[in-house]
Amino acid sequence: MATVESLATGQRSLGDTRIGYPLWPPLTSGCPETSSTEIAYPVDVDYDYDRIPDGPLTPDRFPALLPPLAAEGLGEGGTPLVELEPGVYLKDESRNPTWSHKDRLNRCTVSAAVGVGAPGVVVASSGNHGASAAAYAARNGLPCVVITGPAPAPQVVTFLRAYGAVVLPVPWERRWPVMRRIADRGGLHPVSSTTVTHTGHPFGPEGYKTIAYEIHQEIGTPTAVFLPTGYGELLYGVWKGFAELERLGLADRVPRMIACEPAAAAPLVEALRSGVPAARVDVGPTAAYSIVSQVSGYRGVLAVRSSGGRALAVDDGQLRSAQTELARSGLWVELSGAAGLAGLRGGGPLDGPVVCVTTSSGFKDPIGSSAPLPAMSGEWSDVSRQMKAAGIDV
Amino acid sequence: MATVESLATGQRSLGDTRIGYPLWPPLTSGCPETSSTEIAYPVDVDYDYDRIPDGPLTPDRFPALLPPLAAEGLGEGGTPLVELEPGVYLKDESRNPTWSHKDRLNRCTVSAAVGVGAPGVVVASSGNHGASAAAYAARNGLPCVVITGPAPAPQVVTFLRAYGAVVLPVPWERRWPVMRRIADRGGLHPVSSTTVTHTGHPFGPEGYKTIAYEIHQEIGTPTAVFLPTGYGELLYGVWKGFAELERLGLADRVPRMIACEPAAAAPLVEALRSGVPAARVDVGPTAAYSIVSQVSGYRGVLAVRSSGGRALAVDDGQLRSAQTELARSGLWVELSGAAGLAGLRGGGPLDGPVVCVTTSSGFKDPIGSSAPLPAMSGEWSDVSRQMKAAGIDV
Incomplete structure (x- = not known):
């Protein structure tokens, strides 16, 4: 407490x-x-x-x-800011209890569940959000139901079940009705959105404000913050944190908030372009499963507009380049988590210090089929050949 | 720097x-x-x-x-101490850059490689150590060769290659000769052991001392520290850190160091029993792949003896129970990483505050085959039945 x-x-x-x-x-x-x-x-x-x-x-x-923290925590937040190159910082959110930023949100949403005396929590999620909710529910002795798509990846199921979550694979078109029914009639506290455009849990984005507080404590106010964006809760929370620092007289401005969405479906780009509070778009193929979203929410529009920011669409090629660049600098992030750097490399503003939020660990992606390993005898000629092929001359 | x-x-x-x-x-x-x-x-x-x-x-x-930190870091250390129950704390080392304690060690070993001007690093590893070395090598622009066993798990290969490491799968009996040859003739700096009983890198355990400093800063000196133990480098480093605090007059004693080895091969238990500096034992089957070791090193004997501690053997059943207990408290750790809590639950000393070091994330284990998911229509009767089966009455 x-x-x-x-x-x-x-x-x-x-x-x-x-x-x-x-x-x-x-x-x-x-x-x-x-x-x-x-x-x-x-x-x-x-x-x-x-x-x-x-x-x-x-x-x-x-x-x-923050909202009243009625739920016990797991040591969320306090993640490091790693300098990638002069003036470009990475806020590495893979250092949280379930290795994504979602832990900051779920400390607050599960606190709400505890605060109202709910008998459990329910969440619709393809991975990070659900596992994080399940961890905080477990920490606080509450059951957790996670509604996934019809065929969740094995590593996602293992991850969710580790925390004791009940995993319900539901056809896509039944996902929201089931979620609402479990919440409305079953009384389980919903910690993800249940509405036609995204509203989410009111306490959720509050947890992300601490990202802004932490960045500000280390480097002051950056020029811009680049964020992987799905429903825009992270985007809004970080913006609100900076806006509060300004309101409290601790900062003299807010950074430009740059929302980075998968090009396969970029509803916030569309909402800003067409001047609506939230948009619905078609979803194309993408491997950025954690942030691809058919619908946006009004929070994203507010954060981008109020900060003089932008929403950018990044394609899977840009995401993979950014993911590789990060890993070759020592930080292996989930493909979706590389969207911030992808946005920066794609031509975002470069003046002054900028922060890219890297949201999650590379372990969250399905294990890809990489090039097969060589069959090796272990004789020196063999080892030497393999090393030379890799460009290491011994 | x-x-x-x-x-x-x-x-x-x-x-x-x-x-x-x-x-x-x-x-x-x-x-x-x-x-x-x-x-x-x-x-x-x-x-x-x-x-x-x-x-x-x-x-x-x-x-x-610490040794001179010539290598750039990745924000290693500063991990949270989570209270599991009154008087029992978990030092969650899965919050490091590559999600294991090994990052503290490799900041120091790769600093040695940078300090001597080595053209790269070489490491023999089944997973965590290799990935961590690869990350720090990548961060510092050095190539990294990882010598694995002949058939590394796919998720380990993906993890290692993400950082650009060259993965060489070598038959077990050729592992050490290849390692030594790459180090001695190839000039790559070895960051894991190359000797008949374990000696490891002299700078390595220094990195673990900060675990002791951090624990002491938060709760003072605990009665005992329970640690997953393979070669005993973590054990020795944490002990040395507490011993330094005592030497500097900042603490009045050191905690009892409790080494927790897989029962399938417990060379430190054997070394202490027979009064030798290091022992070699047969290796039985175990899923604790990160800490199972045929041979121990003298550091482990020193840490346990000097602190009035013990070495315990924990079997896979105890490890699984501890892993489940941790996950149901919100922290999903690797099976090997649960060895400390397994040792405590198996009858370690309980007087006064104790710390169990949880070394690594649950993502490091192979994805197990869990119970199949139910096929669901998403109709309410269907959802309701599944939830009732899980003990949630809606």
């Missing part, structure tokens, strides 16, 4: 910011007053910023700007 | 501590004067402890007590 008290005061509609709600219960289906059958607006958490003491926002003080 | 200067002064034989050597070059084949064809003695790094300033040993000051 956190020793510093949360200063969260309530929830506010992002569809109409004049509309406020109490902090409890968390509105897991977005803002009821402004949402329609076409577009759902999320709610956001408000804080009593006037009560934040002066001085640097050190990690021991983060809980004041 | 570290900003605090290393206070390392030289190398000292662990076979006869009156025998000293200069710091450079690192003696990667152990102490030449005391080693024989039967037993090899490692060397240890000496420091000018009198020049360590008074006051707490905070992370910014760690480099003074």
Whole structure:
């Protein structure tokens, strides 16, 4: 449990910011007053910023700007910022308890489940989100149901079941109805989105604000932050964290938020282009399974617009190049997790220090079929030949 | 590069501590004067402890007590201590750059390679050590050759090759001759052991000392530390770190070091039982591939004896129970990495705070064949039945 008290005061509609709600219960289906059958607006958490003491926002003080942390944690956050080259930093989120950024979110969403006394949590996920939710549920003694697609990869199933999650492979078209039913009638707390456009859990993006606090503590405010983007929760949370630092007088500006989506489906690019709060697009083939998304959410639009940022579409070739560049620098990230660097290399702004958030470990991708290993006798002539073939002269 | 200067002064034989050597070059084949064809003695790094300033040993000051860090790092260390239950802490080393404790070691060994101007590094490894060496070599622009067994698992090959390593699958009996030849004649710097009993790299265990510093900073000196043990480098490094804290007047004792070896081959248990500096044992079947070892090294004997500790053998059933217990608490560790908790649960000392070091991520194990997923229509009756079968009543 956190020793510093949360200063969260309530929830506010992002569809109409004049509309406020109490902090409890968390509105897991977005803002009821402004949402329609076409577009759902999320709610956001408000804080009593006037009560934040002066001085640097050190990690021991983060809980004041988070929802009440009723759930026990697993040591999430505090990830390193690794300098890739002068002025280009990587925020390596694979160093979290389940080796992705999702742990920061699920500390907050499972805290909401504990806070409302839910008998368990339910999540629709293709991997990282589900495993992270399952880990935090396990840590707090709650069952977790993960609704996957009809044929989840074996390593995803192993990962989810390790934490004791119940894995339900459901046909795609039944995914959201099942999710909503388990939440509405079963009473399990939903920690992923249940709405027509993405709203997600109101407490979720709050957990990502600490990424901004940590970056700021190490290097101040960068010029831009490049982020792998699916539904835009990470994007919004990091933006909100920087916006709070500015509001508290600890920073004089926010960085440009650069959302990096798979080109196979880039709903935020489309929403920004067409000027709508959220868009729905066709989904093409991509290996970036963790961030490919048919639909966006209004949070992404807010973060990009408010920061003077951009949304970029990166194709699988760019993702693979970025993934290889990172691994050859010592950091092996999931293909989806390389989207930030892919965006930077694809022509993002380069002036001043920039941060690429690398969200997850390379172990999250399916094991590819790599070139076969040579059959080796182990005789020296044999070893020497293999090394020469690899360019190492001995 | 570290900003605090290393206070390392030289190398000292662990076979006869009156025998000293200069710091450079690192003696990667152990102490030449005391080693024989039967037993090899490692060397240890000496420091000018009198020049360590008074006051707490905070992370910014760690480099003074490490070998010169000529190699760029990847943000290794600084891992969280997670409280499993009152008085039982887990030091989660899966939060390192390649998701195992080996990164602390390889920051130091690859620094040695950079320091001597080696054209590359070579390592014999079944997984974690090799991938970590490959990552640090990549980070520092050096090629890395990894000598594996004849049929490495696909996920290990993918992991190693991601960092650009050259993977040479060599028959078991040719492994050490090939390793020595690549080191001696090829000039590649060996970052794993090349000797008849284990000596390893003299700079390697130094990197593990920071685990002790970090634990001490958070909870003081625990009663005991339980560690997965293969060659005993982690065991020795953590012990040495605590011994240094005592020497510097920052702690009044060292914890009991409890080495936890797979029962299928427990050479340190045998060495301590028979009173020899290192033992060779038969190897039975075990899934703890990362720590099963035919031969031990003298460092393990020193750490256990000097701390009043013990070596325990844990079988695969105990390892699986500990792995499940950890995962159901939210931390999914490699089977080998659960050996510390397995040792504690098997009847280790329980008085006072104890720390179990969990060395690595569950992703490092081969993907097991788990129970098949149910075929689901996604109709509610179907979902409801599956959830009831899992004990969740909706």
